[in-house]
Amino acid sequence: MSTLMSNYAPLPVSFVKAKGAWLSDEQDKAYLDAVSGIAVCNLGHSHPAISSAICEQAKKLLHTSNLYNIKNQQALADKLMQISDMEKAFFCNSGAEANEAAIKLARLYGHQKGLKCPTIIVAEGSFHGRTLATLSATGNPKIRAGFAPLVEGFVRVPYNDIDAILNIASQNSEVVAVLVEPVQGEGGVVIPSDDYLTKLRSICDQHQWLLMLDEIQTGIGRTGKWFAYQHLDMIPDVLTLAKALGNGIPIGACLARGEAANVFQPGTHGSTFGGNPLACKTALAVIETIELENLLPRVNQLNNIFIEGFIAALNGIKGVRDIRTKGLMIGIELDQPCGELVSQALEQGLLINVTAANVIRLLPPFIITDAEANKIVLTVSDLIKNFFDAI
Ligand SMILES: *Cc1c(COP(=O)(O)O)cnc(C)c1O
16 A cells, blocks of 8 residues: 555656656666656756756755845846846745745735735636645636635636636726736647737736736746747746756746836745755756757757657648647647557657647657657657557
């Protein structure tokens, strides 16, 4: 009997070590990683620059608490401001916590304006985390099921639907913010129209709402820019990060600019571990390594290999509904549930993910070679062909 709670149903494999884009299990079988621990290990595994940043810092200082100045935290915040157009940072330990910070910030912002019930607009199909507030904000009803009473103060609209937002703007005077993902990851790699976020930006400006982007999955280069919003001509007020920020060391961040940057005052929010010297040193090394190795252009190059490869290989297969990509976020939507592909891929030594029941999601690390990218395309395409042949 396992002494672990049953909230996960793990695949029958455990990895013991990894290097680059390859992991090995207890029998020393090798697996090519096209998931990156769900968009976390963007620099692959055991990257020398990251491993040595962790080791060096571990020998010096792990933790002091936020009762004292943390120099690494300041250095990481400075660096994040350089790459993000934001002005201030709060550090925490996960994505859900980053969104909790954003939600609390929006509520304080609303109360400062004299609103009684500050309300945040969120989208259907969204994923914002598993804490009570973030699951209440999340679109997927399965994630909310069983956890009533939920946190109040959210209204939900269809994603990529500007009219729905305008409709709420005309009815609800308690709205203080909009919280959306620039690309819905867990929701199935759903990419909104090019003008969705720019239009949202102008609606938010008009009503003095905060535009809060959850870039926990899309951030830190995943879409080929530091942040997905940088593909567009707009800047959010609040930006939440986690996942790849620490390449596997837990760290989250809530960044803000303008009025939003000054909402939190001493005592309004905090975290014991948040922004500790180790996590911040690691995140700093992550950003510097992406710069040093010029990996953002590489993400775009690799995107081409995947698009061209999959279009060529999957052409004419009727069950393939759509191929969606933004940088190294890749979604292949089939016309039926395809969860079994995950274990079939595992048998062949490839890690993939299926989300929203029928979308194969690939989130490979930025450091894969062309040959490894082609191997992923070939293996996944063959799995899809066999899947439909078997029906
Ligand atoms: C993963 C994810 C989260 C939650 O992050 P945790 O670290 O698991 O709490 C929130 N939002 C998005 C978009 C995510 O992909």
